[in-house]
Amino acid sequence: xxxxxxxxxxxxxxxxxxxDSLGAVASEVLARIRAxxxxxxxxxxxxxxxxxxxxxxxxxxxxxxGRIVDLTxxxxxxxxxxxxxxxxxxxxxxxxxxxxxxADVAAEYAPRFFVRGQSLVEVASDWGATGAVxxxxxxxxxxxxxxxxxxxxxxxxxxxxxxxxxxLPLAMYFHTRDDGRNPDELKELATQLGAxxxxxxxxxxFLQHVMMTAGARFSRFQLPTPRQVGEE
Amino acid sequence: xxxxxxAVIDAARNQSPFFHKSRGTPDKxxxxxxxxxxxxxxxxxxxxDKQFLSQTATIVLNAGAGDLAATAGAGSITGLPGTVxxxxxxxxxxxxxxxxxxxxxxxxxxxxxxxxRVVSSATSTSVTSSxxxxxxxxxxxxxxxxxxxxxxxxxxxxVSNTADTWVTSTGADGRTWTVLPDDSSMMAVVAPVYDAxxxxxxxDAIPPLEDRPAYLVRLSSAGVPFIDYVAPLVASVDVxxxxxxxxxxxxxxxxxVDPDDGSAPLTITTIGQRFNPPDWxxxxxNGGQLFLCGDAGDWEGIASLALEYxxxxxxxxxxxxxxxxxxxAKTALVAFAAELLMRxxxxxxxxxxxxxxxxxADAKVERAELTFLGRLGIGRRARxxxxxxx
Numbered sequence: 038x039x040x041x042x043x044x045x046x047x048x049x050x051x052x053x054x055x056x057d058s059l060g061a062v063a064s065e066v067l068a069r070i071r072a073x074x075x076x077x078x079x080x081x082x083x084x085x086x087x088x089x090x091x092x093x094x095x096x097x098x099x100x101x102x103g104r105i106v107d108l109t110x111x112x113x114x115x116x117x118x119x120x121x122x123x124x125x126x127x128x129x130x131x132x133x134x135x136x137x138x139x140a141d142v143a144a145e146y147a148p149r150f151f152v153r154g155q156s157l158v159e160v161a162s163d164w165g166a167t168g169a170v171x172x173x174x175x176x177x178x179x180x181x182x183x184x185x186x187x188x189x190x191x192x193x194x195x196x197x198x199x200x201x202x203x204x205l206p207l208a209m210y211f212h213t214r215d216d217g218r219n220p221d222e223l224k225e226l227a228t229q230l231g232a233x234x235x236x237x238x239x240x241x242x243f244l245q246h247v248m249m250t251a252g253a254r255f256s257r258f259q260l261p262t263p264r265q266v267g268e269e
Numbered sequence: 270x271x272x273x274x275x276a277v278i279d280a281a282r283n284q285s286p287f288f289h290k291s292r293g294t295p296d297k298x299x300x301x302x303x304x305x306x307x308x309x310x311x312x313x314x315x316x317x318d319k320q321f322l323s324q325t326a327t328i329v330l331n332a333g334a335g336d337l338a339a340t341a342g343a344g345s346i347t348g349l350p351g352t353v354x355x356x357x358x359x360x361x362x363x364x365x366x367x368x369x370x371x372x373x374x375x376x377x378x379x380x381x382x383x384x385x386r387v388v389s390s391a392t393s394t395s396v397t398s399s400x401x402x403x404x405x406x407x408x409x410x411x412x413x414x415x416x417x418x419x420x421x422x423x424x425x426x427x428v429s430n431t432a433d434t435w436v437t438s439t440g441a442d443g444r445t446w447t448v449l450p451d452d453s454s455m456m457a458v459v460a461p462v463y464d465a466x467x468x469x470x471x472x473d474a475i476p477p478l479e480d481r482p483a484y485l486v487r488l489s490s491a492g493v494p495f496i497d498y499v500a501p502l503v504a505s506v507d508v509x510x511x512x513x514x515x516x517x518x519x520x521x522x523x524x525x526v527d528p529d530d531g532s533a534p535l536t537i538t539t540i541g542q543r544f545n546p547p548d549w550x551x552x553x554x555n556g557g558q559l560f561l562c563g564d565a566g567d568w569e570g571i572a573s574l575a576l577e578y579x580x581x582x583x584x585x586x587x588x589x590x591x592x593x594x595x596x597x598a599k600t601a602l603v604a605f606a607a608e609l610l611m612r613x614x615x616x617x618x619x620x621x622x623x624x625x626x627x628x629x630a631d632a633k634v635e636r637a638e639l640t641f642l643g644r645l646g647i648g649r650r651a652r653x654x655x656x657x658x659x
Contacts, residue, residue, distance in 0.1 A: 135296070145295040145297045146587055147587070256286075257282070257283060257289075258288065258289035259287060259289070259619070
């Protein structure tokens with residue numbers, strides 16, 4: 038069963054008995070958990086395209102050209118996980134779509150698309166006959182959004198075993214809200230949490246887990262990733 | 270020829286783990302460069318062997334008043350030269366031009382709607398194949414092709430159809446079967462592809478001439494200038510046949526109306542000698558267009574021309590496009606693409622390549638190219654001739 042935001046708050050408070058007396062507003066802690074969890078998925082998608090991978094078929098708008106597939110529809114549909122990093126888009130017959138820049142659509146052969154905000158936009162009439170077209174998207178998924186205006190019963194998307202990646206930053210937040218606390222406590226929490234860039238602490242362990250779980254992969258190419266740290 | 274752009278690009282990318290297209294070299298860029306390089310290879314190959322990649326364009330002499338633009342109107346059984354726009358034939362009002370070719374097989378690119386099946390019976394205006402179970406008039410405007418047996422090779426546009434019978438003529442439209450199919454025949458229904466690439470052309474007049482009207486500016490009684498369309502000044506100009514994109518025209522011959530007279534060499538002369546060519550019949554080429562020398566009398570008894578040429582390969586438009594050069598050029602093409610990929614990764618983070626590697630790849634391209642061109646010489650030497658070929 039997925040850990041809830043309420044459980045994250047409880048565990049963060051348990052880091053120090055002094056936290057019990059802090060009056061934390063739900064919307065405030067939910068916003069902190071939301072931001073922290075978003076960063077975890079963004080960091081994971083940057084170093085590995087498989088660990089949080091999903092595939093889905095999405096219908097485009099109708100028409101004969103310039104059709105659009107709205108990626109935000111993934112986030113609002115509970116059965117689909119929201120997109121963090123698009124890996125591959127194909128037409129129903131398996132033809133791979135080529136992603137181009139909106140300012141340089143002639144850079145690649147049809148069928149093509151470019152990205153506009155959270156949408157994939159067809160170049161000319163590359164996707165085929167008039168009407169809605171189903172695209173199959175393979176992507177690294179992100180977190181199911183947390184609504185800061187809703188309750189603490191909302192679940193987190195991270196696997197339970199890594200929920201402390203959200204608990205530790207929240208405990209540090211509680212610490213900084215309470216003037217006069219022992220600074221060593223903050224240092225200790227920061228050490229436990231670690232840093233993404235140096236692959237230390239729980240953050241480092243998580244990224245290592247993400248990168249090595251699938252084992253060695255046979256590949257023709259060294260595919261570039263958006264960032265250099267922990268590149269596959 | 271079975272070498273696709275996709276095969277060459279894949280082989281080139283396989284040369285290094287750093288050649289994935291996400292490293293900044295899309296397929297289209299490679300395809301564009303390979304288009305240019307292919308024509309460079311063709312140019313070098315033609316210098317070694319003129320017959321390399323030689324293709325034939327045919328020109329039909331169809332001089333007759335019934336085919337002139339003035340008489341080829343709606344309801345007329347005569348026609349005009351044409352072109353193809355969005356896979357539909359379009360007439361061109363000119364005394365010379367291209368003919369539209371029709372592809373009716375899957376190999377030609379046509380879509381087979383009803384695979385070949387036995388003809389149960391046929392009339393001059395319809396064909397029946399029992400049990401076909403087609404939707405009524407669903408095949409209208411497609412082509413019914415007789416692929417085997419009596420009447421094989423004929424095709425007609427479908428006017429209408431029932432579940433098992435296709436009407437191909439109204440009877441009065443001149444489109445009845447030339448040879449009537451019967452129950453020995455097999456038929457198919459296809460959505461054809463049309464082409465007017467210059468492989469077949471027609472001359473509706475000899476010599477083909479075109480009127481170029483121009484007008485004097487007149488003044489009305491009020492002193493206002495106007496164009497008097499009723500009284501043009503007309504000049505006649507020769508009309509040339511626009512040849513297919515050719516690296517070089519290498520020769521040609523003419524075929525006589527009387528099959529017993531066979532064929533004869535065609536003289537390709539220069540524009541300077543067009544009034545006095547070394548031999549007749551003769552043509553000259555100017556600005557990518559072919560013009561006939563002489564007048565109708567010089568072409569009497571000739572039915573058609575066959576022109577040998579080495580084509581300019583068109584630019585690739587999809588990874589599934591084929592190369593014109595033979596498979597023996599693959600090594601050179603792959604080496605060229607790999608060199609380009611390597612050059613474009615220079616300076617990128619993590620790339621292991623240096624300028625020296627690119628220079629080494631350049632040398633590899635040259636070696637592969639020489640090997641390909643050297644093979645052409647083997648074929649050329651095998652042709653026994655008492656005259657040193659040019």
